Amino acid sequence: MSFQTPYPTSSLTPSPRPGGRLSPANYNSRTGLAGLGLSSNPASLSNKLGGFFEQDRPLPMYKDKPHFAPRRTAPRKKWRPLLALLGLCTLAYLFYNQSSIPTWQRSGSYDKGAELWNWMQTLEDSSASEKYADWGARREKVREVFQVSWEGYEREAWGFDEYHPVSGRNKNMVEGGMGWIIVDSLDTMIMMNLTSQVRHARQWIATSLQYDQNHDVSTFETTIRMLGGLLSAHYLSTNYPTLAPIKDDDPGAAGEDLYIEKATDLADRLLGAFETHSGIPYSSVNLNTSRGIRSHSDGGAASTAEATSVQLEFKYMAKLTGEAEYWQAAERVMEVVDEQEPQDGLVPIYIHPDNGKFTSKNVRLGSRGDSYYEYLIKQYLQTSQEEPIYKIMWDESMQGIRKHLLAFSKESKLMVLGERPGGLTRPILPKMDHLACFMPGTIALGATSGLPLSMARKSPSWNQQREEEILISRELMKTCWATYLNTKTGLAPEITHFVLGDEPIMMSDKYPTPSKTGSTFEMSSISQPLTTTSDGSDPWRKDIIVKNNDRHNLQRPETVESLFYMYRVTGDEIYREWGWEMFKAFIKHTAVLEEKQSRLSVPGGAGSSWRVKGFTSLSNVNSIPPETRDNMESFWMAETLKYFYLLFSDRDFISLEEHVFNTEAHPFPRFKPSGDLKTGWERKPRKDEK
Template identity: 55%
Template sequence: MSYSFPQTNPSFPSQHPYGDNYWRAASRSPNGRLPGYGLSGQPTGLPTPNRLSPFLNNNRATLPLYKDKPYFAPKRTGPRSKRRQTLYCGLTIFILTVLWYCLSGLTWNSEVKTPGSAKGAELWEWVQSLEKEGLEKSGKQKNVDWDARREKVKDAFIVSWDGYEKYGWGFDEFSPIAKKGTHMIPGGMGYIIVDALDTMMIMNLTSRVQHARDWIQNSLQYNQDSQVNTYEATIRILGGLLSAHYLSTRYPNLAPISDDDTGSPGEDLYIEKATDLADRLLGAFDSQSGVPFAGVNLNTSEGVTSQLNGGASSTAESTALQLEFKYLAKLTGESEYWQLAEKVMQVVDDQKAEDGLVPISIHPDGKFRGESLTVGSWGGSYYEYLIKQYLQTSEPIYKDMWDQSLMGIREHLITYSKSAQLTILGERPDGIRGSLIPKMDHTACFLPGTISLGATGGLPLSDAKKSPEWSGRQDEEMLLSNELMKTCWATYLTTKTGLAPEIAFFETDQPPKTMTDMYSPSSPLKPVSQSLDTEDKSQSGWRSDIQLQSMDLHNLQRPETIESLFYLYRITGNGTYREWGWEIFKSFMKHTPVVEYDNHYRFSPQRKRSDSSSSSSSSPLSGRIVGFTSLDNANIVPPLRQDNMEGHWLSVTLKYFYLLFSERDFIPLEDHVFNTEAHLFPRFQPSGELRTGWKRQER
């Protein structure tokens, strides 16, 4: 996910010790703080290494080491040891590529012939039919053809990809209305192509995978004298390459390509590109503390300090690099990848942030800047990667950190709306003892699914509950997950397009109620929010709780709500989550497409698609969808559009839609972990130098 810079930069936070028995309590502690969840009143001691939940400690197959191949380079001695060699190789490949294009009689902007136009016409005809059918009743559909719905997601991807392939090929950003691409750095990073590669594999789009792979092999170079964002390059490019490698080896029948590298038998293009990029990115970790610089120069492998916030970086960005580097270390056997990435976690944890809630800014000197606490932009991925690191390698230190942080979120950041008691994940810009602001970024909507993932390990809920480790704490986590999911869904229902705003504020009591106010240790476990009456469009009841501000109404095709729906459906089996996802998908199809109308048709402003009377009495508008764009205002119809297809539309949002509508045994949760950009890696058992090399300090 992408982050916006915070508006405030408050002072450094105070700290409070973390007690050994933080989770264990049947009643409130003497200081009034909830020592446990306090809903079921059951003791919930932290798991110890010999008491890991059986559904999180399965025997995973040992992954092969890529360096066992005879051509693998010797162990590297530093982050810039191969720079000169790579520069010469890259220059040679670049020259050969230019010659190939010239001799082929092709131009750099040659159009790629694809079936996208026909698919776009079919999809446009279907979208227009949605105008007449009205909203379907969520959860009341019988005999729904989910395979057909999944195919509609694939159609949307094909149309989006083919438009980019035709007009923006090789560029990092794409404007589907203007039909042009731009680079984020001179020469480009392949952000869209590499990022979307594993989505195409999952959707079994073989010819498109082959075209993307050819471009990666012949055109993608990282030896550029340019600065890139360390986090974005890691989660999108490094993660995309590693995920493509994994899928091509673990699921060879998905978008199969017969020869790995034509003319170079045995080589693995994705791993070669991944290690080249990773070696350049490692220079970002050459800071005083080991906390990475916000940026890195690809050519020199030197870290670049942020020009904002006194040089501080986003805490989330600094602590959401570990899944990628740990998996690369497992594949290559190079422990340096692992050790440098994990050192960051030790530096952050050694500051003993109160109740596990970390400020959203951290400097490369290893110290937090300010006190602002949020699980949305600039903060969320830290918490996401705590539980996902545990799921990736079963190391209990990260489960310990996750449990502490989730307790801190419960105690300090959860509040409730005034009328409908919707569960809100708020923010504290001035630290734990500052005011609680009832504001939710859309990016915070990853948390409902992540909580359910942490409670069950990705197993179906019915199976997870059979574990001897299951207790009232996990029941409470599932309740919190479901309630937060309902709130995220409500932010979609409240706009005229059915697409959520970037930020939503909520009406609350003053001061806002906390979970301490809503529950006591003896309270029965039950939902507290009212049902969402979708038929009532009046600004009353639950709708009156949601406050939309004009500057926050943009929709950036974000994936976090779909991600949580995917996790919750896979875990609970509740079809309602699928239906909510389908309604959101239809809203994207209705309000974000870029349509080319047939030349013979003169579009009339009086015949807007939003005019239900005219669209029902007139013949369908003849044309085709050529792409999808983000919105400047999602609360008017027709919406005010931006001209930008977000990269995560292809790599994350449509991928999670596709998986949500797939069968549960397709890429099962209990065997995989998804990074914050939805690139998937296998779970594995660490060994040798590839394991946690530090311990938490006493709290």
């Protein structure tokens, strides 16, 4: 498919304000991580909280801010007035001939947006021309895309929570802003070794970021994005000092504890949401008063996923500060949920803070249900597998998913992770949110605990159940990939429906329990490969339905997140190759362009060219050229590009064996709980055990 030349619409609006200069990459494609300082052992995690950051202390000058040379005192030359007169004449000429002024220029610095545009022209033939995959070069391309995305935000929306790259508009969620985009993207910049960008963000955090707004915010979103972002930045800057090194956060520097102090202030305010009769947090909290606010919809019920997806953040806060209150508040939620004895480990998507009871029968692993399951296995791994209660709950959920939610499509037998909107006794709905595509990677992570599959299979605990979980993860990964392959842009819609037979084939019908035969790949007799033909007549496409209201793409990360886990666990290069095709589709179809003109050219004329100024969500993935939504979600830089970067990185970079990623892709270290930081509850006997 050839690249479509952009039409001169509002998405091409030029920006007259050049952004800050971006540092060139420091990456050696041959050695992978050379130049990023990861060859030496990282420093030990500091739990130090002593000393306060001096708010009035001026931070060092932003690295890329221009420095002016001092005025010279040499004797004045007689010809200098002539030069000055010539300069004035030149300015007058430019003023009256404005077409000679470039629409956009970089003050002499390297224009990554223009270079990215030039690269986009080669995308059609790039795969055929690549004799082998240079993953270092591909990773560097992700880094460049991040820099262009960040640069556009810096120029047009700096400090604001929302950025609309097509129109160049911006907006704050609450008065004064939440640091939504800056804090959420911070650890991505650290991983990418973007020192000047980190310095700029850190300066804003030190001087402008406050969490005392008299306004309600989402308890869940603020926890995973803001609290998670600050905690991850603290961890990476402490343990990987050669990544984006800044003297201000070095041990002993006045700003050493900036991130953790901001995180502590925020966490203390968020704790008010947990002050309910049941311990289930309210959906929102007023940051100024630390008062929880019940949901204005759903009868005041909270989303089950949101209530049970703050545990990683608060447990790590407790580890860093030694304050058990954070741990206890988050863990109480898990106890209350488990006391409801969810059938086969599957939880309805609403729970009420007043009494801790489920208020619906709807079971799904898409919106409002997804990250409950994710945080079961990740809590177990975060605490170095010393909280086995969460592994037990995870295994129960996996058996429930296998029994109630996994089905096969009619024609090509794609594995579908369906929903039960009326409860587990009602018919399955063959619908998958893009959000549900986190599951293939999470299943692989749960089966191996993050170890390479070859090593995990040597473990004494490895069994047929784990082997089949890997097979399930592979099949679901293929289904998620199919939702990308099926569209004209190569980008998945927000929601996909699948066609099942009149008598749906459920996995529980074919394989109700792990196979006893010892044969690992029995499911291969059902599964069929994803063939692609030029005329689009592939049988599997008949199994996929995209409804008009579901055609949008928000640049979500879940599928590339799973590709990252699948590659790290299995080592199969196919997941990297799928990721590369996805990445190119994002660049090809979500780029926001503006005109860059050479001197003495007419706008849109022969002397003009294009540059990329940012990236945006889409309204229709089956439209060429695609319809834009004019919005860049913070997770584009916090998650999607981060997971692409990690997918194309060496396996030991931010390894799965040593880290867990929260549901917003912020990495935390694994640790061993001690003292009061331990599982504070025990499961009650089940009805069939009494």
